[in-house]
Amino acid sequence: MKDFIYTGTQSRVIFGSGTLAELPAEAERLGARRILVLTTPQQREQGDALVELLDGRAVGSFDQATMHTPVEITNRAISVASERDVDATVAIGGGSTIGLGKALSLHANLPQIAIPTTYAGSEMTPYLGQSEGGRKTTLRDDRVRPKTVIYDVDLTLSLPVQMSIVSGLNAVAHAMEALYARDGNPVISLMAEEGIRALGQALPALKHDSSSLEGRSDALYGAWLCSTCLSAAGMSLHHKLCHAIGGAYNLPHAETHSIILPHAAAYNASATPDAMARIARALGRTDADGAAALATLTSSIGAPSALRDFGMPEAGIREIARLTVENPYWNPRPIDEVSIRALIARAWSGNPPDATAYT
Numbered sequence: 001m002k003d004f005i006y007t008g009t010q011s012r013v014i015f016g017s018g019t020l021a022e023l024p025a026e027a028e029r030l031g032a033r034r035i036l037v038l039t040t041p042q043q044r045e046q047g048d049a050l051v052e053l054l055d056g057r058a059v060g061s062f063d064q065a066t067m068h069t070p071v072e073i074t075n076r077a078i079s080v081a082s083e084r085d086v087d088a089t090v091a092i093g094g095g096s097t098i099g100l101g102k103a104l105s106l107h108a109n110l111p112q113i114a115i116p117t118t119y120a121g122s123e124m125t126p127y128l129g130q131s132e133g134g135r136k137t138t139l140r141d142d143r144v145r146p147k148t149v150i151y152d153v154d155l156t157l158s159l160p161v162q163m164s165i166v167s168g169l170n171a172v173a174h175a176m177e178a179l180y181a182r183d184g185n186p187v188i189s190l191m192a193e194e195g196i197r198a199l200g201q202a203l204p205a206l207k208h209d210s211s212s213l214e215g216r217s218d219a220l221y222g223a224w225l226c227s228t229c230l231s232a233a234g235m236s237l238h239h240k241l242c243h244a245i246g247g248a249y250n251l252p253h254a255e256t257h258s259i260i261l262p263h264a265a266a267y268n269a270s271a272t273p274d275a276m277a278r279i280a281r282a283l284g285r286t287d288a289d290g291a292a293a294l295a296t297l298t299s300s301i302g303a304p305s306a307l308r309d310f311g312m313p314e315a316g317i318r319e320i321a322r323l324t325v326e327n328p329y330w331n332p333r334p335i336d337e338v339s340i341r342a343l344i345a346r347a348w349s350g351n352p353p354d355a356t357a358y359t
Contacts (some may be wrong), residue, residue: 002039004210005183005185009229009300010142010143010145010147011123011124011146011147012026012089012149013124013148013151013181013224014026014148014149014150014151015054015151015220015221015224016151016152017154017217018152018154018248019117019150019151019152019153019155019169020053020152020154020169021114021156022056022088022117022150023050023053023054023090023115023150023262024053024054024057024115024205026113026138026148026150026239027054027057027088027090027150028341029111029148030111030113030147031059031087031090032057032087032088032345033087034055034057034059034084034085034087034088035054035058035079035086035087035089036058036059036060036061036062036077036081036084036086036088036096036110037050037051037054037058037060037061037062037072037089037090037091037092038061038062038063038065038077038089038090038091038093038100038101038104039061039062039063039065039091039092039093039097039164039279040063040064040065040091040093040097040341041063041064042065043046043063043092043093043117044061044063045070045200046092046093046117047063047092047155048061050090050092050115050357053105054090058090059084059085059086060084062077062080062081062100063075065078065091065093065097065099065100065212066096067095067246067252067253068096068099068129068130068136068246068247068249068250068253069096069100069102069103069128069130069131070130071099071130071131072130072132074100074103074104074107074130075164076104076263077100077104077108078104078108079093081104081108081110081184082108082230084087086108086110087110088110088112089101089104089105089110089111089112089113090109090112090114090115090352091112091113091114091115091146092115092117093116093117093118094116094117094118094120094122094154094167094254095118095120095121095122095253095254096253098112098116098120098122098123098146099122099128099129099130100311101114101146101240102122102128102145102146103128103130103144105143105144105145105146106128106141106144107148109143111146111147112146112147113146113148113149113150114146114148114149115149115150115152115155116149116151116220117155117156117159117162117168117225118156118159118164118223118254119156119164119167119168119190119199119219119220119222119223120167120170120171120223120227121170121173121174121223121224121226121227121230122227123146123149123227123295123303124149124224124227124228124230124231125145125227125230125231126140126141126142126144126145126147126231127139127140127144127230127235128140128141128144129243129244129247130208131247131250133351134247134248135247135248135307136146136247136248137244137247138235138243140243145231149224151220151224153156153213153216153217153220156216156219156220157210157211157213157216159210161206161210162302163254164203164206164210164219165203165206165207165258165301165302165303166252166254166255166257166258166303166304167223167254168199168202168203168219168222169199169203169254169257169258169297169298169303170257170258171195171199171221171222171223171226171227171295172196172200172226172256172261172297173198173229173238173239173242173257173261173264174195174226174227174229175191175192175193175195175196175225175226175229175230176192176196176238176261176264176273176275176279176290176294177192177233177234177235177236177238177273178192178226178229178230178233179192179193179237179273179274179275179279180230180232180236180268180271180272180274180332181234181235181236181277182234182330183232183300183334184233185232185233187232187300188228188229188232188233189278189334191225191228191229192225192226192229192278193200193278193279193281193282194222194225194282194353195222195223195224195225195226195228195229196222196226196279196282196283197222197282198218198219198221198222198225198299199218199219199222199223199226200282200283200284201218202215202216202218202219202222203219203297203301203334204297204300204301205218205314206219207301207302211224211247225325227299233259233327234330235328236264236268236330236332237264237267237268237324237328237329237330237331237333237335237340238257238260238261238264238265238329239329240324240328240329240331241260241264241324241340241343241344241352242256242257242260243315244323244324245260245307245320248316248317248319248320248323249311249312249313250311251307251311251312252310252312255304256307256310258298258303258304259303259304259306259307259347260282260347261294261298262291262294262295262348262353263343263347263353263358264268264290264343264350265279265290265294265295265353266291266295266353266354266355267343267353267355267358268331268332268333269289269290269291269355270333271332271333272333273337275287275290276289276290276291277288279291279293279294280292280293283297291353291355292331295353296336297338299352299359300330301307303343303351305347305352306347306348306350307344307347307348308348308349308350308351312348314348316348317341317344317345317348318341320344321337321340321341321344322337324340325337325340326354339358339359340358342357343357343358355358
């Protein structure tokens, strides 16, 4: 057994069906009296419903959250919060909205209650990704963690199948990297394997029947576990690539993760046999080939496979490889620009992952 350090999550978690009803009590527990509700433009109606549910504790909503948490949107939200004397935020949605709440926690000292409606997992982590001028940077700061996270399975029932798939694979990526993180530990490894197992069962089930309450519950449970893993262990090549691509070309976050996932697994497979064996076991394989198991999963549920389909130019292959090598995250296998370029090229064109091509 290797040495390790483990710190438990600092967020209060409420999980179940109908748990949104607990929001007023959680606001009271936080001592919040002037809450700003955060949403994307598409979820404005949900935000209005939360304002009503909070029954006088909310001062209104801000519905301009968007992908990659642009600094200009954060500054706009801070101005609104200042004008309305806000003392806390409630964010409902996926990584875009919860990311904005995190930015307000950091830059305006506003505590957040997060209500995730996807499986992205930002709500459990101390990470904040922000974009400005075509670059996305990521920082880690415990101040950005939501004080309370309310998981209500009922809120995910209307999540479209394709978004469920890519969002769930985004969560799987958190667990995969936790299994071979240099600061991993036995507790997180157990949670990572269980999270992958839950999502590995739930995503095919939701592909078949998106209204399955059991499938939705398993998926949200898996997403919570996987995001908790990301909270406790560092990120590696997979997340570096996704952050570089998303920041440079404004590609959708979850789709980018789902495309890169099997390629990053194949790249690191030779250096992480124990992690790959656990992934394979979680996904029901009898061998220890976790990279192949992930490739099979993504293909079988119809996950997107080509970055070019979402607007990344072919010229971006060299640029992303350069950015990745220029400022890398720690990775269990050394990276070099030629190998990374080969990986991105296959992900760009939609070719299946091939570890022999990344050498």
